[in-house]
Amino acid sequence: MTTFDPYAPSRDTTEGTVFSVTGGDWDSLIQEIGSTKEERVVVNMGPQHPSTHGVLRLVLELEGETVTEVRCGIGYLHTGIEKNMEFRNWTQGTTFVTRMDYLSPLFNETAYCLAVEKLLGITADVPERASVIRVMMMELNRISSHMVALGTGALELGAITPMFFAFREREIVLDIFEMISGLRMNMAYIRPGGVQQDLPEGAIPKIRDAVKTMRKNFKDNTTLLVGNSIWLKRTQGIGYLDLAGATTLGITGPVLRSTGLPWDLRKVQPYCGYENYNFDVITADTCDVYGRFLIRMNELEQSLRIIEQALDKLEKLEGAPVMVADKKIAWPAQLALGSDGLGNSLNHIREIMGTSMESLIHHFKLVTEGFHVPAGQAYVAIESPRGELGASVVSDGGTRPYRVHFREPSFNNLQATAAMSEGGMIADIIGAVASIDPVMGGVDR
Amino acid sequence: MTDSGLFGARGTGDTSGYSGLVRTPASTGSSERPYGSYFDEVADDLERAYPEFSHAIERVVVDRGELTLHVKREKLVEVAMILRDSLKFEMCMGVSGVHYPDRTDREFSAVYPLLSLTHNRRIRLEVSVADADAHIPSLVEVWAGNNWHERETFDMFGIIFDGHPGLTRILMPDDWQGHPQRKDYALGGIAVEYKGATTPPPNDRRSYK
Numbered sequence: 310m311t312t313f314d315p316y317a318p319s320r321d322t323t324e325g326t327v328f329s330v331t332g333g334d335w336d337s338l339i340q341e342i343g344s345t346k347e348e349r350v351v352v353n354m355g356p357q358h359p360s361t362h363g364v365l366r367l368v369l370e371l372e373g374e375t376v377t378e379v380r381c382g383i384g385y386l387h388t389g390i391e392k393n394m395e396f397r398n399w400t401q402g403t404t405f406v407t408r409m410d411y412l413s414p415l416f417n418e419t420a421y422c423l424a425v426e427k428l429l430g431i432t433a434d435v436p437e438r439a440s441v442i443r444v445m446m447m448e449l450n451r452i453s454s455h456m457v458a459l460g461t462g463a464l465e466l467g468a469i470t471p472m473f474f475a476f477r478e479r480e481i482v483l484d485i486f487e488m489i490s491g492l493r494m495n496m497a498y499i500r501p502g503g504v505q506q507d508l509p510e511g512a513i514p515k516i517r518d519a520v521k522t523m524r525k526n527f528k529d530n531t532t533l534l535v536g537n538s539i540w541l542k543r544t545q546g547i548g549y550l551d552l553a554g555a556t557t558l559g560i561t562g563p564v565l566r567s568t569g570l571p572w573d574l575r576k577v578q579p580y581c582g583y584e585n586y587n588f589d590v591i592t593a594d595t596c597d598v599y600g601r602f603l604i605r606m607n608e609l610e611q612s613l614r615i616i617e618q619a620l621d622k623l624e625k626l627e628g629a630p631v632m633v634a635d636k637k638i639a640w641p642a643q644l645a646l647g648s649d650g651l652g653n654s655l656n657h658i659r660e661i662m663g664t665s666m667e668s669l670i671h672h673f674k675l676v677t678e679g680f681h682v683p684a685g686q687a688y689v690a691i692e693s694p695r696g697e698l699g700a701s702v703v704s705d706g707g708t709r710p711y712r713v714h715f716r717e718p719s720f721n722n723l724q725a726t727a728a729m730s731e732g733g734m735i736a737d738i739i740g741a742v743a744s745i746d747p748v749m750g751g752v753d754r
Numbered sequence: 755m756t757d758s759g760l761f762g763a764r765g766t767g768d769t770s771g772y773s774g775l776v777r778t779p780a781s782t783g784s785s786e787r788p789y790g791s792y793f794d795e796v797a798d799d800l801e802r803a804y805p806e807f808s809h810a811i812e813r814v815v816v817d818r819g820e821l822t823l824h825v826k827r828e829k830l831v832e833v834a835m836i837l838r839d840s841l842k843f844e845m846c847m848g849v850s851g852v853h854y855p856d857r858t859d860r861e862f863s864a865v866y867p868l869l870s871l872t873h874n875r876r877i878r879l880e881v882s883v884a885d886a887d888a889h890i891p892s893l894v895e896v897w898a899g900n901n902w903h904e905r906e907t908f909d910m911f912g913i914i915f916d917g918h919p920g921l922t923r924i925l926m927p928d929d930w931q932g933h934p935q936r937k938d939y940a941l942g943g944i945a946v947e948y949k950g951a952t953t954p955p956p957n958d959r960r961s962y963k
Contacts, residue, residue, distance in 0.1 A: 384925040396941055396956040427818055556844045559899030577874050685817050688867045701850045714850035724902050
């Protein structure tokens with residue numbers, strides 16, 4: 310042992326010598342580790358590590374630079390959302406689920422609302438305009454989510470510029486979300502029965518412009534990364550997982566499609582009217598990080614195509630309802646944004662307070678008590694940017710969910726870390742995890 | 755969940771003609787054939803591939819366009835194997851627990867949504883066990899991806915999955931006491947005061963029965 314170093318103290322345990330690194334002098338640490346005979350080193354990576362994609366802790370067993378064992382430690386972002394929902398009414402549930410996977414809030418809301426609608430038996434009654442808005446919002450969300458996946462993935466592998474481009478595009482999408490729902494994230498915009506409010510005036514031309522801008526801007530990242538020799542060296546043949554591995558581990562989304570299987574719930578089990586849109590399912594057959602990267606890049610264009618078709622449909626459906634007609638479910642309130650970007654429409658308040666006793670009663674009952682959902686259980690799965698997002702919802706007939714469980718693709722897919730990384734180099738774990746694109750808010754819920 | 759201590763209607767409290775205050779109990783019987791959709795085919799295939807069908811499957815329920823097979827827990831692994839290999843349900847989408855404290859000797863349900871990539875079908879398995887004997891055989895041997903899902907259900911409900919390779923807590927800290935998703939586990943929280951009025955924590959607020 311060398312002299313005591315406050316930045317890298319060590320102590321002996323039955324497991325071997327433990328070094329605590331608190332920053333500062335790495336030289337003395339390397340010297341000390343070098344003086345031990347053992348080749349095998351166990352390293353704790355995270356939970357506050359800049360390239361573990363959030364508060365993910367990886368326990369790595371290394372032989373030199375080769376990884377022999379990986380274990381994930383999760384739960385650092387567990388907030389008990391599923392438990393909390395049991396104490397709020399069905400509509401309030403959307404405010405909770407939207408916060409699970411914070412990069413794809415609209416998918417969480419849609420999965421939850423589709424499950425509640427299935428329990429209510431009103432799936433067919435949801436107005437077409439509401440479904441089209443849902444599809445458009447989800448595809449915009451897919452773009453913003455893939456942008457974070459690509460940007461942070463590249464950043465974690467050492468490429469900084471793609472991150473700037475990706476966040477520039479994400480900003481465009483978030484501005485649209487803000488214009489439509491008032492919020493950039495966690496909107497609780499999609500509600501059981503439809504959507505919270507109609508598109509504001511002038512939204513469609515603005516979104517058309519944004520689509521045009523994004524289509525042009527996406528080329529920046531394509532020219533930077535596709536075929537880039539450094540990028541290829543960091544991603545090709547890395548994080549290998551084939552179809553057999555993916556099915557037994559329950560892997561879905563881009564990771565499954567990178568094995569060549571064109572499994573996309575939007576195509577195979579359509580919901581929200583996805584069968585009425587033209588788009589392609591993107592696959593790759595390389596089973597590696599590069600394949601997953603290409604899938605995400607190409608899915609952007611497919612999302613733009615769907616958005617354009619949705620905008621065409623919306624123009625034809627101008628003025629159609631965006632909420633079910635059933636007054637026992639839909640709030641009488643026609644919520645609208647005020648000039649401050651918040652709040653309720655004064656006209657509406659004037660109407661329900663002054664002239665319509667029925668609306669007042671219904672509003673009061675629906676806001677305080679909520680609506681009753683017939684007892685039973687439902688499982689609805691949708692294709693989120695990360696794979697199959699399933700909402701298991703159980704009702705006991707009351708005004709609150711009895712049990713809500715989200716089958717989060719991030720949670721499930723993160724299990725593949727070990728299969729993808731063991732036997733590889735330590736630097737490649739980062740690429741493998743980034744290609745799964747786990748969002749810890751969704752993993753831990 | 756109590757409604758004492760705060761204002762709130764006793765009885766039905768329905769003065770508006772609002773019809774929503776009637777609860778519909780969940781059906782407890784088996785569904786009648788024909789089940790509709792591809793469900794008959796799934797049931798037939800399973801009966802053919804698994805002679806012990808009538809012994810292992812307690813109930814077949816078709817509700818809201820979904821097929822649920824209620825399986826005896828001793829037969830769960832066998833049924834799962836047949837479903838995976840003969841009926842091509844290649845994927846299990848995890849397991850979700852549900853706690854029904856009022857259902858004597860069947861307090862816990864474990865629900866497994868299955869997916870067949872080959873046939874593009876979905877079904878659901880459900881296993882119910884008593885709180886006093888909350889053991890269910892693990893399905894990690896059948897679908898490796900169930901590993902974390904079973905750990906989560908153990909963490910949240912205390913259901914023990916026998917044969918799981920490492921059944922430890924996954925979301926809560928290792929030394930946590932209790933299982934948060936049980937109905938007898940209080941949500942907790944603190945009262946919030948705002949402009950002189952106090953809002954109690956969520957599980958002390960009045961609730962509509």
